[in-house]
Amino acid sequence: VPLPGEFQLIERFTRPFLAGAGVEVGIGDDAAVLRPPPGHDLVATVDAVVEGVHFGGAFSPEEVGWKSLAVNLSDLAAMGARPLWALVALATPPDADLRWLERVGRGIAHCARRHGTSVVGGNVTAASQTSLTVTVMGVVRRGRALLRSGARVGDLLVVSGNLGDAALGLSPSAPRPLVARQRRPVPRLALGQGAVGVARAAIDISDGLLQDLGHLCEASGTGARVELDRLPLSRAYRAATKGRVDPREEALSGGEDYELLLAVPPARLRALQEVARRARTPVAVIGEMEAKTGIRVVKGGGSLHRPRRAGHDHFHSGRVLGPGRRRA
Amino acid sequence: VPLPGEFQLIERFTRPFLAGAGVEVGIGDDAAVLRPPPGHDLVATVDAVVEGVHFGGAFSPEEVGWKSLAVNLSDLAAMGARPLWALVALATPPDADLRWLERVGRGIAHCARRHGTSVVGGNVTAASQTSLTVTVMGVVRRGRALLRSGARVGDLLVVSGNLGDAALGLSPSAPRPLVARQRRPVPRLALGQGAVGVARAAIDISDGLLQDLGHLCEASGTGARVELDRLPLSRAYRAATKGRVDPREEALSGGEDYELLLAVPPARLRALQEVARRARTPVAVIGEMEAKTGIRVVKGGGSLHRPRRAGHDHFHSGRVLGPGRRRA
Numbered sequence: 001v002p003l004p005g006e007f008q009l010i011e012r013f014t015r016p017f018l019a020g021a022g023v024e025v026g027i028g029d030d031a032a033v034l035r036p037p038p039g040h041d042l043v044a045t046v047d048a049v050v051e052g053v054h055f056g057g058a059f060s061p062e063e064v065g066w067k068s069l070a071v072n073l074s075d076l077a078a079m080g081a082r083p084l085w086a087l088v089a090l091a092t093p094p095d096a097d098l099r100w101l102e103r104v105g106r107g108i109a110h111c112a113r114r115h116g117t118s119v120v121g122g123n124v125t126a127a128s129q130t131s132l133t134v135t136v137m138g139v140v141r142r143g144r145a146l147l148r149s150g151a152r153v154g155d156l157l158v159v160s161g162n163l164g165d166a167a168l169g170l171s172p173s174a175p176r177p178l179v180a181r182q183r184r185p186v187p188r189l190a191l192g193q194g195a196v197g198v199a200r201a202a203i204d205i206s207d208g209l210l211q212d213l214g215h216l217c218e219a220s221g222t223g224a225r226v227e228l229d230r231l232p233l234s235r236a237y238r239a240a241t242k243g244r245v246d247p248r249e250e251a252l253s254g255g256e257d258y259e260l261l262l263a264v265p266p267a268r269l270r271a272l273q274e275v276a277r278r279a280r281t282p283v284a285v286i287g288e289m290e291a292k293t294g295i296r297v298v299k300g301g302g303s304l305h306r307p308r309r310a311g312h313d314h315f316h317s318g319r320v321l322g323p324g325r326r327r328a
Numbered sequence: 329v330p331l332p333g334e335f336q337l338i339e340r341f342t343r344p345f346l347a348g349a350g351v352e353v354g355i356g357d358d359a360a361v362l363r364p365p366p367g368h369d370l371v372a373t374v375d376a377v378v379e380g381v382h383f384g385g386a387f388s389p390e391e392v393g394w395k396s397l398a399v400n401l402s403d404l405a406a407m408g409a410r411p412l413w414a415l416v417a418l419a420t421p422p423d424a425d426l427r428w429l430e431r432v433g434r435g436i437a438h439c440a441r442r443h444g445t446s447v448v449g450g451n452v453t454a455a456s457q458t459s460l461t462v463t464v465m466g467v468v469r470r471g472r473a474l475l476r477s478g479a480r481v482g483d484l485l486v487v488s489g490n491l492g493d494a495a496l497g498l499s500p501s502a503p504r505p506l507v508a509r510q511r512r513p514v515p516r517l518a519l520g521q522g523a524v525g526v527a528r529a530a531i532d533i534s535d536g537l538l539q540d541l542g543h544l545c546e547a548s549g550t551g552a553r554v555e556l557d558r559l560p561l562s563r564a565y566r567a568a569t570k571g572r573v574d575p576r577e578e579a580l581s582g583g584e585d586y587e588l589l590l591a592v593p594p595a596r597l598r599a600l601q602e603v604a605r606r607a608r609t610p611v612a613v614i615g616e617m618e619a620k621t622g623i624r625v626v627k628g629g630g631s632l633h634r635p636r637r638a639g640h641d642h643f644h645s646g647r648v649l650g651p652g653r654r655r656a
Binding site for chain 1: 352353356357358359360361362363364366369370371372373374375376378380381382403404406407409413415416417419448449450451453454455456457459461463464465468470471473475476477530531532547
């Protein structure tokens with residue numbers, strides 16, 4: 001008896017997935033059975049990438065798969081958690097190309113292996129539009145998760161990597177390093193895990209620096225000052241925005257950088273820098289948490305910079321391809 | 329400053345969700361922080377309901393919400409697990425009716441409260457088609473999960489509730505009890521949890537009795553015999569299928585019943601019946617696990633019944649509204 005289409009699809013899609021630590025029962029039962037290490041809290045999040053919204057035809061299927069998992073791992077990085085397990089829900093038109101889906105599965109498996117994560121289950125359903133909804137579960141030592149709410153006035157704002165590259169990389173004609181940052185984000189897991197007990201608060205800035213800093217401030221009951229000249233920008237970013245009226249726009253609000261924003265007491269900055277060095281992740285101090293509510297962006301001379309926008313909201317902006325992830 | 333559309337949507341969609349046991353950090357951070365009870369395994373699964381595939385305009389928004397969570401809880405029931413936490417990923421057209429989505433949220437919250445589950449996070453994204461992808465996490469005492477692979481030759485096949493009602497209830501003109509079974513399935517959690525240590529194997533039969541029994545047999549390395557006259561049928565089912573050429577078709581292969589199929593050693597049948605009595609869930613013995621591979625459906629006189637189909641596969645059948653969930 002030939003396999004019905006759906007089972008064949010599942011078999012080919014899931015073939016590259018491997019089970020690792022703590023997986024008692026993986027793919028193939030009604031649910032996965034997992035054994036969290038003792039003394040740890042479980043950290044869990046879900047995120048979706050949708051065709052035509054988060055990825056388009058310029059993405060390779062491996063890039064779609066990689067990104068669908070990586071954006072979730074970035075959320076775990078922001079909690080200081082170690083990812084262990086993922087569930088992958090695929091929605092696809094019934095006439096989808098099996099080989100394309102197989103390559104998506106390989107992209108997921110590649111990202112999973114690279115970051116010590118096992119794909120332990122999932123679901124396949126028919127839909128008019130292709131999408132991947134990925135759930136990631138990880139662990140952090142009990143009570144030690146990095147929250148958004150821990151920042152205090154006087155904490156330094158530290159950001160990883162460079163800002164704005166991913167937003168510029170939306171254009172398929174953008175220089176290759178920028179496109180790679182859009183399509184193949186690398187979650188800052190080592191930095192996040194190392195920052196536990198060092199940083200007071202953390203958030204991933206997938207919605208853009210200003211918007212996510214706003215969430216950090218709101219959760220912590222503070223304001224913040226950002227120094228425009230201290231934003232870390234890549235050489236490719238500087239070249240691509242040269243001569244623009246507002247060359248820092250994507251760095252402030254572009255979104256999808258999947259970098260971490262940390263609030264660090266000044267006395268622990270050296271320790272954080274040591275963590276970053278070990279994680280091989282560049283970090284930069286870009287401002288400070290302040291008592292006055294709201295976010296001030298200041299230029300070198302101290303004058304205020306007025307950003308043109310605070311961040312993306314694809315429910316209003318009508319952008320078809322671009323960032324638009326929000327935590328529910 | 330007015331809330332952007334997406335944040336307003338999230339606020340209204342998530343308002344009825346309550347946090348309960350083991351929720352250290354719920355909705356509002358990069359990820360949820362959860363504290364599983366010691367000595368337990370974690371049981372996790374994900375499933376999606378898609379507009380036009382799993383629900384249509386005849387469903388109320390509360391029914392859509394209820395069902396999106398209930399189908400996942402049924403998978404946990406089949407593992408003998410106690411559900412604790414859920415993540416809800418909503419995909420919706422940007423111009424969706426906020427009040428409709430708010431009522432979907434209420435349906436989820438209603439099902440969650442009824443079954444002791446907290447919605448601890450989620451995601452909202454734009455898409456052309458409305459869908460809900462729900463992840464459920466629960467716990468079972470370490471090493472005690474009910475698997476598909478535990479059945480042995482000679483075990484009795486026990487099924488909960490009645491079969492085929494949900495498939496008949498797909499038609500909006502079907503009698504009300506059948507429609508309710510399609511739109512508002514009740515996961516058999518008390519039965520599943522009580523069956524731990526009593527049944528040897530379990531599966532939920534959301535894909536239809538024969539198909540899911542096939543999975544049970546395959547995982548356990550056995551065959552099975554099903555006695556046609558012992559299939560539990562509701563009065564409404566009997567009335568609706570009276571005079572049909574094959575009146576048991578939906579009971580054998582209809583799908584979406586969200587009942588449990590258990591493999592129980594004969595010596596433990598009384599114990600299982602006592603568990604069912606306490607769970608207020610009717611159960612019926614419908615056959616036996618056999619050494620010969622394959623599934624035989626036998627009539628009263630012992631002659632073989634040849635089912636017209638083994639189960640649904642919406643990737644081949646082209647059905648628009650109907651069952652089609654598969655475990656990846």
